[in-house]
Amino acid sequence: MTAPIRVAIAGYGNLGRGAQAAIKQSPDMQLVGVFSRRDPSSVTLIDASVPVYSMDDIEHYKNDIDVLILCGGSKSDLPEQGPYLASLFNIVDSFDTHANIPDYYAALDTPATQAGKVALLSVGWDPGLFSINRLYGEAILPAGETYTFWGKGLSQGHSDAVRRVAGVKSGVQYTLPSESAMARVRSGEQPQLTTREKHTRECFIVLEESADADTVREAIVTMPNYFADFDTSVNFIDQATFDAEHQSMPHGGFVIRSGVSGAEQANQVLEFSLKLGSNPGFTSSVLVAYARAAFKMNQNGEQGARTVLDVAPGLLSPKSPAQLRKELL
């Protein structure tokens, strides 16, 4: 057996914890350390057998890490840390601000190329696995339409908006794909649908003692931008139910390509979907599989910025190409 891939984690929130757990599921990998901007002694790992280091010292570990998984946020952490860390390590991150991906790609490409490393950005499920399926769909069925539906998923921004309504003690909002819109797409109809037509919204609310349910419901469903144009349902529950049933972070969605192949003008529908019990738990599992790929690509002589669209599927697996052909084809 070859030596395990030496992996480290930068940033230890939900994603970092998930990455540590996913590495434990991967016998070909060894977690060599967690890096944090917090005081290392204040960071509590899910498995304390691994050392925690200060981010300030990370360059001293340049020769001890085969690939570094960046678990910071896309808003400020990654744009700041990514280019610097790409000059030291093979990196993989989950940068997910879709509109800024081309700029962020360019910001990683130069330092990674100069350092002879691979910087694999925007790994996760959207961007990530959903992007791959959008590509498979349009490349295989050029005459067609691609549809993305999100949900059932917890929306942080809409949950915050609900909680700002007077009379709301606790609240969450889930985005759901519209069943009727999905049925139309799956039928091969190729309808034109806006984001609003594709989704409904569902709120679970615990009221303050003095609050009036109808007033709160009205304030929510008429809220401009957030809810006014959506089909929104509001459910009132007690705090115990809220605590028991609405603390996890489910998400998921559907990418559907509906197209027509040439010879017989036959309808062909390709669908990819995810039903995730934990959004950060899944995203970190994707990051760990792509960390393996980033390391192998660099071993194969690649350098510079890459995305999931550049990664051959076989590189994600710990199995050899011959074993994959035998078992999976």
Next chain:
Amino acid sequence: MTAPIRVAIAGYGNLGRGAQAAIKQSPDMQLVGVFSRRDPSSVTLIDASVPVYSMDDIEHYKNDIDVLILCGGSKSDLPEQGPYLASLFNIVDSFDTHANIPDYYAALDTPATQAGKVALLSVGWDPGLFSINRLYGEAILPAGETYTFWGKGLSQGHSDAVRRVAGVKSGVQYTLPSESAMARVRSGEQPQLTTREKHTRECFIVLEESADADTVREAIVTMPNYFADFDTSVNFIDQATFDAEHQSMPHGGFVIRSGVSGAEQANQVLEFSLKLGSNPGFTSSVLVAYARAAFKMNQNGEQGARTVLDVAPGLLSPKSPAQLRKELL
């Protein structure tokens, strides 16, 4: 704009016709010829603006073809033609005898490598897109189970068996995924299921005039190996309905990975499915997209046998990597 990719087709049955139609949907490709073992003058193309040549002459076109799509069958055509054609051209084929893939891979690898060409085998949906999704599933969720369901699909072998029953004038058999088995898998339960437990069978039969429906039904549902152990429904229809509704070749299926990510022991379900109005129409569309990839891989210096697991998704698209990052990520 760069020059179009010069594509040729070897073998002109359902797959060859589908490939010609799919190439017409691809502005970056140009079909330069169709090769057949039949007398070229007897081959009727769906679009006759392309020349038909004899397979015997194919080596004379060595410098005129960027990639050759092999549209023969896996049983005898491809094992015979593949290694020879891989010594002349970049090729792509849909070899689908799962158990023989490692041997066929080896038979293509040597001539392709010696010729400095890429031979991309076993392209289609199973093996093919389903294989890719089995790989994504197990690489991302190593703790879990993968399930493949087929259907709704026309089964040639079972349709033949039904037609051999005395009293059957016309007949087809469709394999359907079991809804109850799929529901258990989607719930995250990870049940152990045999192929039989995952599928049901549905027959549409036109009776001979003198035949007794109950006798025919009994003969079908008790037929050993084919139907006895399955939940089988038999529907009797008239010839006009049969001709109108049962002449196409639908197929499809589902690959589902049900796994548990580490940190929160959260259930995570990944599902890929196809609902195909025409099985050969879709398979040939996949072949054409991978023909583009085979050519690009060879342009990038690759040579030897490859499978879909070796192909980065971006290579399937006519768009540039920068355009793909902007539009699809």
